[in-house]
Every structure is written in C-alpha cells, then in structure tokens.
Amino acid sequence: MSNAIDRNKKMLSTVFHIIGLLLMIEGMFMLSCCSISVYEVLTSDIQSIVTSELQAIKNLCISAGITLAVGAAMFFPRKGKELFIDKRGGFLIVTTIWIVFSLFGSLPFVLGNYIGTFTDAYFETTSGFTTTGASIMKDVESLPYGIGLWRIMTEWIGGIGIIVIMLSIIPFVGGGGMALYAAEVAGPTKSKLSPKIKETSNILIRVYLILTIVYLITYKLAGMRWFDAICFSFTTIATGGLTSRNTSAMEFSPLIQYLITCFMVVSGTNLLFLYYIVKGRFREIRKSEEFRIYISVIVIATAIVFLLIYRAEIGLEYSFRTALFQVVSVFTSSGLLNSNFMTWNAGAIVILIMLMFPGAMSGSTTGGMKLMRVILLFKCARTNVTKSLHSNAFVPVTLDKKMVNEDILFNIFTMFMLYCLTACFGFIMFIFTGVKFEEALVSAISMCSNIGVAYGSSYDGCFAHYTPLAKWTMSFMMVAARLELVTVFSIFTRSFWRR
Numbered sequence: 285m286s287n288a289i290d291r292n293k294k295m296l297s298t299v300f301h302i303i304g305l306l307l308m309i310e311g312m313f314m315l316s317c318c319s320i321s322v323y324e325v326l327t328s329d330i331q332s333i334v335t336s337e338l339q340a341i342k343n344l345c346i347s348a349g350i351t352l353a354v355g356a357a358m359f360f361p362r363k364g365k366e367l368f369i370d371k372r373g374g375f376l377i378v379t380t381i382w383i384v385f386s387l388f389g390s391l392p393f394v395l396g397n398y399i400g401t402f403t404d405a406y407f408e409t410t411s412g413f414t415t416t417g418a419s420i421m422k423d424v425e426s427l428p429y430g431i432g433l434w435r436i437m438t439e440w441i442g443g444i445g446i447i448v449i450m451l452s453i454i455p456f457v458g459g460g461g462m463a464l465y466a467a468e469v470a471g472p473t474k475s476k477l478s479p480k481i482k483e484t485s486n487i488l489i490r491v492y493l494i495l496t497i498v499y500l501i502t503y504k505l506a507g508m509r510w511f512d513a514i515c516f517s518f519t520t521i522a523t524g525g526l527t528s529r530n531t532s533a534m535e536f537s538p539l540i541q542y543l544i545t546c547f548m549v550v551s552g553t554n555l556l557f558l559y560y561i562v563k564g565r566f567r568e569i570r571k572s573e574e575f576r577i578y579i580s581v582i583v584i585a586t587a588i589v590f591l592l593i594y595r596a597e598i599g600l601e602y603s604f605r606t607a608l609f610q611v612v613s614v615f616t617s618s619g620l621l622n623s624n625f626m627t628w629n630a631g632a633i634v635i636l637i638m639l640m641f642p643g644a645m646s647g648s649t650t651g652g653m654k655l656m657r658v659i660l661l662f663k664c665a666r667t668n669v670t671k672s673l674h675s676n677a678f679v680p681v682t683l684d685k686k687m688v689n690e691d692i693l694f695n696i697f698t699m700f701m702l703y704c705l706t707a708c709f710g711f712i713m714f715i716f717t718g719v720k721f722e723e724a725l726v727s728a729i730s731m732c733s734n735i736g737v738a739y740g741s742s743y744d745g746c747f748a749h750y751t752p753l754a755k756w757t758m759s760f761m762m763v764a765a766r767l768e769l770v771t772v773f774s775i776f777t778r779s780f781w782r783r
Contacts, residue, residue: 299377304358306381310388311352313437318344320511321430339396340428347391354388375771382763385441386410392434398427403752410759412438414766415649417525417619417736418758420748425530429511436515436526442766443522443649444492491558496521499547506540520547523649525619525736532621538605541622545609549582552616552644573684574656578645581655585611585635592632607632615639617651619736637726640733651734651765653703657696659683664693695770702769707732710761717754731761 321337321344328334389412390405392398399405404420411418412435424432499517504510515528529535533544550558553575560568569575590607594600606623613620614636625636643652660681667679680687707728714724727747730737747755764772 296376298373299380300358302377303381303384304355304360307351307355307384307388308359309355310385310441311348311355313441314344314348314351314389314392314434317430317434317437320433321428324429336428337430340392340430343392343396344430344434346395347388350391351388372774375774378767379763379772379775382410382413382766386413386759386763389413389434389438392431396431398431401752403755404748407747407755407759408435409438410762411736412436412524412526413442414734414762415439415442415522415524415617415651416731416734416762416766417519418730418747418762419526419736420746420750420755422746422748423530424526424528432511432528433514436518436524436528439522439524439526440496440518443518443524444489487559488555491555491562492521495550495558502543502547503540506543507537508540516544519620520544520618521551521649523548523551523616523618523644523651527620533609534622536622538601541605541609544620544622545605545612548612548616548618548620551618552612552648552650553578554645554647555649556647557645571684574645574659577659578655581639581642582608582612582615585615585639589628589632589635592635593628610636611639614735614737615642616644616648617733617735621737637729640726640729640735643733653700653733656683657699660688660693660696661700664697699769702773703732703765706761706764706769710757713757714750714754717751719750719754727758728761731758732765734762734765 318341321340324337325334325341328337386406386409389409390399390402393405393408394402399408399421407418407420410416417439421427424435427435496517499520500513503513503516508516512528516533519525519527525532527533533541536544554572557569557572557575560566586604586608589611590604593607594603606625609620609622610625612618613622617640625633641653642655642658644650644655646654646656660683663681663683667681670679671677681693682688710728710731711724714727715721719727729735747758750758
C-alpha cells in the first residue's frame, strides 16, 4: 500500500512539473496574438478600433502573465529532478492538461468581458482546444483581432496536440515520451516514423506547419483578407469549426469554398501519408484500405446528397458544391458551413448525421470513432457471421492484407462501447435540461465526434441557448472525445490509483 502511495506522489509531482512547462508554452502563444493587435493599433486611423485593440493587448498580456507565473511556480521547484512517467502518468498528464489549458485559455475572454460568463468562456475555449468548433458566440466579427486570433489559435494548438508539441521541444521526457504519445495521438494504432518519439513529433509538426503555410498562402491568393486567411488556415488544418466570420464559409466565393473543401479532405487524411508523399513513398498510400474507403465514402455520400438536394432553381453547380462541402465538412469533423443544411430534405440531413459517427482517417486531426475502427468493426461482424456458419473455420480479421491483433480489436470494441455510453449520457443530460429530442440526440453525437454542428435551433453551431449544466456536460464530452474516451475514463477507475 505504501509503495502505491509513493508511486502516486511521484506521478502527481511529475504531472505538476510538466503541466507547469506546458502552461508557460500556452502563455507564449497568448502573447504572440498581441502582434496582430499591435499592427492594427499602428496602422488604423479609426479611434474605436485602436481603443479596442489596446484593450485586447492589455487583456492578453495580463492573461499571459498569470499563465506564465502559475506555470513557472509549478515547473521550477522540480527542475532537474527525475521524472516519473509511466502509462498511468501519461494518461493523467494528457487529461489534466486539456482541462487546465482550457481554464487558463479562457482568461482573455473573461478579463475583457468578451464572453458574458465563465461557463461560456470555458465552453468556447474547450471547444477550440478540442477542435470541436461549437460556439456560444453569435457575433465573432465584433471581437478585436488579437482576441479573435487567440480564439482560433486554440484550435490550431489543439489540432496538432499539446503533448506532441511538448515532445518535440522538451529533451528530458526520455522513456516517458511513449506513454504521453500513446495517450495523446489519435487512432487504434500508434504509428511512428522513427524509433525516437521526439523525432516522430518533429516530423508531424513540420508537416503540420508546412500545410498551415500552404493553406494560408493559397487562401490569400484566392482573395481572402489576411486575417481571414490566417484564421481559416488554422481552422482547416485542425479540422475545427471556429472561424472569423459569423456565417462560417457561406460568404466566400465558389473558388474559395472549393479550396476549403480540398484542404478539409487533405486534413482528414493521416498526417503520416503527407510525409510519405514528400518522401515519394506512394506505395504506402496505395495499399491503405482505410484511404480507399475514405475517398469512396466522400464520393458516394456526395452523390447521394446531391441527388437529394438538387433543384433546378438553385442550379447544378451550387447543388454539387454545397453537397460536397457539407459532406466533407461533417465527415472530417471540420464543422464548417457553406449553406443552411437545415433547409435540406430529411434524407440529406440523415446522411450528414450518419457521417458524424465514423470520422475520417486515424492519425489525422479529426474526431469521431475514426474510419479504421469502423472498418474493423464491420470486418469483425462479418467474421463472426462466417464463424457461426462454419464453427471450425479460421477466419482472421485483416487490414491491408495483414492480420489484426486481437488486443487491437478488443480496444476497438471498448472504444465503441464508451462512445455509445458517452453519447447516451449526453443525450439524457440534454433532455433533462430542456433540449428537444432530435436536437439532443444530434448534439450528443456531435460532441462525441468533436464536430460542433447541431440539429434544430443550433444548426449554425451556436449553443448559447443551452443551460450551464448542458454546457459543462458538453465541455466534458469534448475533452473525453478528443482523448478517445479510454484515456479519460481510466482515471476514474479504482485500479488506476491502487496499482
């Protein structure tokens, strides 16, 4: 018993130490958002804008100062001491940091009174860090540029993963790096490009940064203003849904909407595939069963939705563009909008709701169950049916012509059950808080898949009308879903603390 207590003390001490360092990183990100406000102050001739941006600089600096101070107080007392990071410690660090990051990340909204209540501010920040994209703000265009950039930057940080950022810049994590990496990175398998976790993290971040820059330049050349180009490059690469526009992507030209669609498809693929493309390893992509099904689902779902929504008065091209955009947006859990899909017929809406569940490819920044898991669930079902007819037959479950380990299949079934239970929990909580049946059901699936769009009165992604209890429930669901449920729920088990 005493050994377990000692291990827990060492683990908690390490958790505080690493969270302190990560909070200092968050504070630096906050300070970087002041740059756009400083630019506006120096270049704008409109006094109201200058006053607004100066206030934003003040709020960002105070928030960053608090975050840096708390982070330093947690980090430096243990600097140079041995770290204790096992799998349990990795789970606890990853879960805690998403909660703490959202807590301190909400400070700029609270101090500047840009969001009315702490509940709403925490919800908005959690939505950003988990790349869910659900919002309680109806007029985001009224925000100062610095605050608006911080709101979108939370998505960009959350997209690559807070822990992946840490592993790429911190040399002292050592052997505990794999525990953190396994707890953070999405997908049923944890593919590594290098035996060294730090090297793998560096490769992923380089790919992420290069894509962000490519998106940014392309959006600007296509006609976006710089601020919109920055925000949409951040939200597209992170497959989030928060934007700099009240109407999401509805007001942009068809060219820009097609570009956003293409970039959402790219962001929905495994980040490792993009590295393979750069290295010319196209065989790795061609043999991927998950990638082929990913593209096939987009093509088939788009064709069905197009046939369901097409009307002569709105035109062939518009019908195709909106069908393609919304299918890709929902399937990749991006949550962006280029039309009011609530005006579509029930069949098209059902297709979109069905696409919320699987999500895009494993190893991407998307939410949902991940397509690889859904594929393997169907294969397991098919295998069990075959075995029921031929009890002595050996029918392995395979993916990319390789037999899948039973431990992986067991983990997938665990994830599926936790997903269903979490969605049911959210649905019941929403019903109890007065949300209509259909809206509660779709909102529960939306939160579990980190999408952010909802059915009914909140079709535009604005959840301001939900009660505080419902918003806290959503905040928990967003964090749990972003960490693929097992990581979070394991902390609430007795065995986690008794080991």
